[in-house]
Amino acid sequence: MKTHAFRFTLITLLFLTALLRAAAEQPDKVTFVFAPPVSKIMDEKARITVATSINDRSVSYGIDGTSVTKITKTEDGGYLFDTKIDNLDFTNNGPAQMDILGQLLGSTLMIGVRTIYSAEGKVERIEGMEDMRRSLAAHLPPELAGLAEGRIDNDLLLKEKRLEFQNQLGRFVGRTVTLGDLWLDVASMPLPGAEGGSPFPIYRSTRIIGWDKVGNCDVLMINIIYHASAEGLAKAINRSVKEVKAAGPAKPAAPPKGLTLYAVENMTIDPLTMRVFSDGIDTRVSYAATAPSGEKVVIYGHVTQDQKFTFRN
Numbered sequence: 201m202k203t204h205a206f207r208f209t210l211i212t213l214l215f216l217t218a219l220l221r222a223a224a225e226q227p228d229k230v231t232f233v234f235a236p237p238v239s240k241i242m243d244e245k246a247r248i249t250v251a252t253s254i255n256d257r258s259v260s261y262g263i264d265g266t267s268v269t270k271i272t273k274t275e276d277g278g279y280l281f282d283t284k285i286d287n288l289d290f291t292n293n294g295p296a297q298m299d300i301l302g303q304l305l306g307s308t309l310m311i312g313v314r315t316i317y318s319a320e321g322k323v324e325r326i327e328g329m330e331d332m333r334r335s336l337a338a339h340l341p342p343e344l345a346g347l348a349e350g351r352i353d354n355d356l357l358l359k360e361k362r363l364e365f366q367n368q369l370g371r372f373v374g375r376t377v378t379l380g381d382l383w384l385d386v387a388s389m390p391l392p393g394a395e396g397g398s399p400f401p402i403y404r405s406t407r408i409i410g411w412d413k414v415g416n417c418d419v420l421m422i423n424i425i426y427h428a429s430a431e432g433l434a435k436a437i438n439r440s441v442k443e444v445k446a447a448g449p450a451k452p453a454a455p456p457k458g459l460t461l462y463a464v465e466n467m468t469i470d471p472l473t474m475r476v477f478s479d480g481i482d483t484r485v486s487y488a489a490t491a492p493s494g495e496k497v498v499i500y501g502h503v504t505q506d507q508k509f510t511f512r513n
Contacts, residue, residue, distance in 0.1 A: 230376070231376040232373050234317075236279050236474065243512065245507070245508045246505070246507045248505050249504045250263075262293070263288065263289070263290055264287075267283055280315075323361050323362045367388050369469075383447075384405050384439075385404055386403060399453055412468060419477055421468055426483075464481070480506045487500075
């Protein structure tokens with residue numbers, strides 16, 4: 201009786217050999233370089249879900265959007281990211297009052313925004329804020345437009361954008377990593393009313409998982425975990441509390457009593473250009489407190505964000 205077992209074994213060996221060869225072609229070490237692809241167009245598809253509750257009162261909604269960003273070189277060697285959101289859908293699963301959030305998003309985010317980066321990857325300025333202010337005034341009641349307009353302040357948005365970029369991508373620029381690396385630090389996560397980031401440390405671990413391929417581009421897979429407490433992060437990554445605390449400030453401010461914050465992020469990025477191909481983050485926050493009336497209040501929030509990026513000429 202004729203058998204094909206040996207032939208299948210050869211095929212398996214060839215397949216494994218190809219995989220090992222491909223892995224061997226990837227460097228063990230790589231340095232992140234800020235070199236966005238000039239004259240490329242970046243398409244983004246994003247999905248955000250938000251679910252919050254205060255005791256037994258719940259609110260949830262979803263945002264689906266697509267955007268187009270044209271990347272060009274500036275005269276001084278920097279980079280201009282000209283972004284326009286071409287579609288945005290707001291799904292309200294809560295009270296009708298939340299529909300006004302959809303109006304706010306639709307009237308402001310659909311306005312194009314231009315972000316200028318230096319050659320080194322620093323956010324230099326943002327353009328398009330005046331158009332946002334005019335759109336707000338045209339679409340919202342005066343009392344709400346006045347409140348929202350305070351958030352469309354160019355200096356405030358520039359500070360937040362710089363903090364956001366440094367917190368997410370800027371911290372990688374110029375860093376040399378090895379596959380399997382894990383390092384600990386403190387994230388400066390933007391929080392409402394906290395200029396310069398959260399008033400208490402958000403402990404963070406970053407792990408370089410390995411190489412993957414998107415189309416013909418080699419990308420690194422990165423896993424990031426955030427926690428409001430050193431004890432919580434130490435347990436999540438199986439490290440000592442002492443080691444995690446050493447990555448934070450010498451005298452950290454304690455988070456509000458009853459607050460927990462935990463987030464997991466997974467990203468794929470081309471380290472030679474800083475092109476992000478995917479970024480997903482799942483954040484859970486809970487806060488238990490006592491209101492001035494004596495009522496016990498439990499606030500819970502769950503936010504998921506999934507972004508996919510493609511590049512074309």
